[in-house]
Amino acid sequence: MTEAKRQAAEKAIEYVEDGMIVGVGTGSTVAYFIDALGRIGDRIKGAVSSSEQSTQRLRALGIEVLDLNSTGPLSLYVDGADECDPHKRLIKGGGAALTREKIIAEASEKFVCIVDPAKQVDVLGRFPLPVEVIPMARSLVARELLAITRAQPVWRQDAEGRGVVTDNGNAILDVHGLAITDPVALEQAINQIPGVVSVGLFARRPADVVIVGGEPPRVL
Numbered sequence: 001m002t003e004a005k006r007q008a009a010e011k012a013i014e015y016v017e018d019g020m021i022v023g024v025g026t027g028s029t030v031a032y033f034i035d036a037l038g039r040i041g042d043r044i045k046g047a048v049s050s051s052e053q054s055t056q057r058l059r060a061l062g063i064e065v066l067d068l069n070s071t072g073p074l075s076l077y078v079d080g081a082d083e084c085d086p087h088k089r090l091i092k093g094g095g096a097a098l099t100r101e102k103i104i105a106e107a108s109e110k111f112v113c114i115v116d117p118a119k120q121v122d123v124l125g126r127f128p129l130p131v132e133v134i135p136m137a138r139s140l141v142a143r144e145l146l147a148i149t150r151a152q153p154v155w156r157q158d159a160e161g162r163g164v165v166t167d168n169g170n171a172i173l174d175v176h177g178l179a180i181t182d183p184v185a186l187e188q189a190i191n192q193i194p195g196v197v198s199v200g201l202f203a204r205r206p207a208d209v210v211i212v213g214g215e216p217p218r219v220l
């Protein structure tokens, strides 16, 4: 799938216009996009980044990383996804960057999502749904998620068995075993739980364009 990720990322460069400030997501697919952006770095004004990981990669290529508070609305956001349904609704947050990703998606006029074919599903939920939570609310939110979804939330751990800490200093719960029939309603319901920072369901604000890697890439 590596080649498909690269193909989707290269195609997304066609959406970048001279003088733009580009919103940049996180993950292995976006890494290819950042590399491609590096080749045209002198044509853009800079980027707004959704994670420390992407910030480092952008800066290493000489791309200025700007604060969203100073840029105003963005014309373009490019990001990957963990799952994508036929309505361009997404599950994101496999890399724990969902909150900043959601902020930038909301601030952007056009959200171009770049995926490999394995990310396409008919019904969202096979990929565990990430929820970023304030640390003290972790158990409370887990109980409420179980009550709402009847599916099991799992506290995300790193390879050493420590709780993953997001760039915002929070924890991640992954909800396993969902088949999400009404993504907008579920996104709203999870957002109502005290202690939830954000949920990795992008249904209220889906992608505008999805590029599926392949030869040639498919633009949906």
Ligand SMILES: O=C[C@H](O)[C@H](O)[C@H](O)COP(=O)(O)O
Binding pocket: 025, 026, 027, 028, 029, 030, 079, 080, 081, 082, 091, 092, 093, 094, 095, 096, 097, 098, 101
């Ligand atoms: O938190 C991470 C993001 O939502 C990523 O965009 C998502 O996990 C997809 O990542 P990848 O391109 O590595 O599959």
